[in-house]
Amino acid sequence: MDRFDNFIDGRFVPPVGGAYLETENPFTGKAWALIPRSSAADVDEAVAAAARAFRSPAWAGISATDRARHLRRLGEAVADHAAELAEAEVRDNGKTYKEMLKQLQNTAEWYHFFGGLADKITGEVLPVDAKDHLTYTRAEPLGVIGMITPWNSPLRLLAWKLAPALAAGNTAVIKPSEFTSTATLRFAAIAHEAGIPAGVINVVCGLGQEVGQPLADHRDVAKIAFTGGVGSGTAVYVSAARRLAPVTLELGGKSPNIVFADANLDSAATGVAAGIFASGGQSCVAGSRLLVQREVHDAMVERVVAIARGLRMGDPMHPDTHVGPVATRPQYERILACIAMALDEGAHLAHGGKPLDAAGPGLFIEPTVFTNVSNGMRIAQEEVFGPVLCVIPFSDEEDALRLANDSAFGLGAGVWTGNIGRAHRMAAGLQAGSVWVNTYRMTSQIVPFGGYKASGIGREGGADMIKAYLQTKSVWVNLNDHFASPFGPVQAAGVQAAGRAQ
Ligand code: NDP
Numbered sequence: 001m002d003r004f005d006n007f008i009d010g011r012f013v014p015p016v017g018g019a020y021l022e023t024e025n026p027f028t029g030k031a032w033a034l035i036p037r038s039s040a041a042d043v044d045e046a047v048a049a050a051a052r053a054f055r056s057p058a059w060a061g062i063s064a065t066d067r068a069r070h071l072r073r074l075g076e077a078v079a080d081h082a083a084e085l086a087e088a089e090v091r092d093n094g095k096t097y098k099e100m101l102k103q104l105q106n107t108a109e110w111y112h113f114f115g116g117l118a119d120k121i122t123g124e125v126l127p128v129d130a131k132d133h134l135t136y137t138r139a140e141p142l143g144v145i146g147m148i149t150p151w152n153s154p155l156r157l158l159a160w161k162l163a164p165a166l167a168a169g170n171t172a173v174i175k176p177s178e179f180t181s182t183a184t185l186r187f188a189a190i191a192h193e194a195g196i197p198a199g200v201i202n203v204v205c206g207l208g209q210e211v212g213q214p215l216a217d218h219r220d221v222a223k224i225a226f227t228g229g230v231g232s233g234t235a236v237y238v239s240a241a242r243r244l245a246p247v248t249l250e251l252g253g254k255s256p257n258i259v260f261a262d263a264n265l266d267s268a269a270t271g272v273a274a275g276i277f278a279s280g281g282q283s284c285v286a287g288s289r290l291l292v293q294r295e296v297h298d299a300m301v302e303r304v305v306a307i308a309r310g311l312r313m314g315d316p317m318h319p320d321t322h323v324g325p326v327a328t329r330p331q332y333e334r335i336l337a338c339i340a341m342a343l344d345e346g347a348h349l350a351h352g353g354k355p356l357d358a359a360g361p362g363l364f365i366e367p368t369v370f371t372n373v374s375n376g377m378r379i380a381q382e383e384v385f386g387p388v389l390c391v392i393p394f395s396d397e398e399d400a401l402r403l404a405n406d407s408a409f410g411l412g413a414g415v416w417t418g419n420i421g422r423a424h425r426m427a428a429g430l431q432a433g434s435v436w437v438n439t440y441r442m443t444s445q446i447v448p449f450g451g452y453k454a455s456g457i458g459r460e461g462g463a464d465m466i467k468a469y470l471q472t473k474s475v476w477v478n479l480n481d482h483f484a485s486p487f488g489p490v491q492a493a494g495v496q497a498a499g500r501a502q
Pocket of ligand 1: 148149150151152153157175176177178179206207208209211212213216227228229230231232233235236250251252253283284285383385411451455456
């Protein structure tokens, strides 16, 4: 079995405690590598290295132009190694190679985009009333950023944090998911080869409780940027709150795809099926609730089920495969438990619902469609993070908005309609961080992404988001030779005025 080590201060180092965890390939269902089972001691080492790098001449001492150059080189290195990194991710999480390759190619763009901003970070001179003062702001980096990433799109979701953080001059300690650590370790080495100085990017692998938690608790970590589920996100938020550290949290969703009777139904069905079955539903913005206007309910279900039937599941490396396996064994079991729960609640199974052993030796579940679902059922409220679609009928716009917003989450929403006014009315009324009209699941480094309500705090992407990794210092400079006493003339007892001492 291959063995991987942590990446700290520019080199691979074994975990302090010497323990390792097996990592499984979800397609073969077999363990293929060992990753470090690190502890708080490894986190301490990585944070110390990142703190040193944050103050080092090689990073803090370089010009903004050079930092921008570093990010551009990193983007080029990711693009050059996209195929290798995509393959590593497929081995880790079972998503199709086609999808991961596209993701990696786009991931490079994040480093280019934020690299372009690195030398455009400026303060301001402020027109204060006190004319004898020069008053300005400085935008300064925060320090060491702790980054905790999930298993579904490890390097892409890392870039959403790392690109703006580095562009702003911070350094990073990354805790990847225990299920998908190897691509992140390889990425860190590639970044180092591309010239990112030692200690700027560190990776510590292991379990959430044993590595993620000490990272979130660490007093020398200035901010935590987290993507994952609500439970772990809340734990991280509480840890950070205890020491008043800021967070960015990208959490889960139960996103609605809303289809009106006036929509192009074939196009809507393609979008709905892609929204929930692409990546096997293991996407934070999976459109897991299909809200459909009553008069086209049957026509839509028929179309979506027909697409589900036609999806080829199998080897994620094969170019003809549409959907790979579920990424992790616990997730596989959770999806099957959610399907059983929906049946118990009285949902009607229109398609799928079972493991698909014929697709390969690993963890496959059929694309699944439930009808006869009401929005109050647990299957309509809880995130499954798998290929499970709930179909819920609605009567009119008002009803659609009520159902769509009746959720603890608010990450994404799709609206399918031929009526332009309705599209914008819905976009305004939906409580979601992203609304897609007659399209779904679009993201870009240029566009902010994040959640309303329990789907998160803060945004990732968009030029403004570099500010999430900066803090403002205000500087007041007295232009006079003397500080004007607020007391008027005061004879300080026993002290002669400066400059007149004999
Ligand atoms: P988890 O919340 O289980 O894990 C996310 C990361 O947090 C992992 O690295 C995990 O480590 C770590 N972690 C777990 N517990 C703690 C803790 N107490 N303290 C610190 N870190 C901890 O999420 P998944 O990996 O299962 O990912 C799926 C979730 O991510 C879904 O809910 C999905 O919606 C969400 N997601 C959100 C996105 C968004 O942008 N909003 C995008 C993609 C996914 P380990 O796995 O090693 O235990």
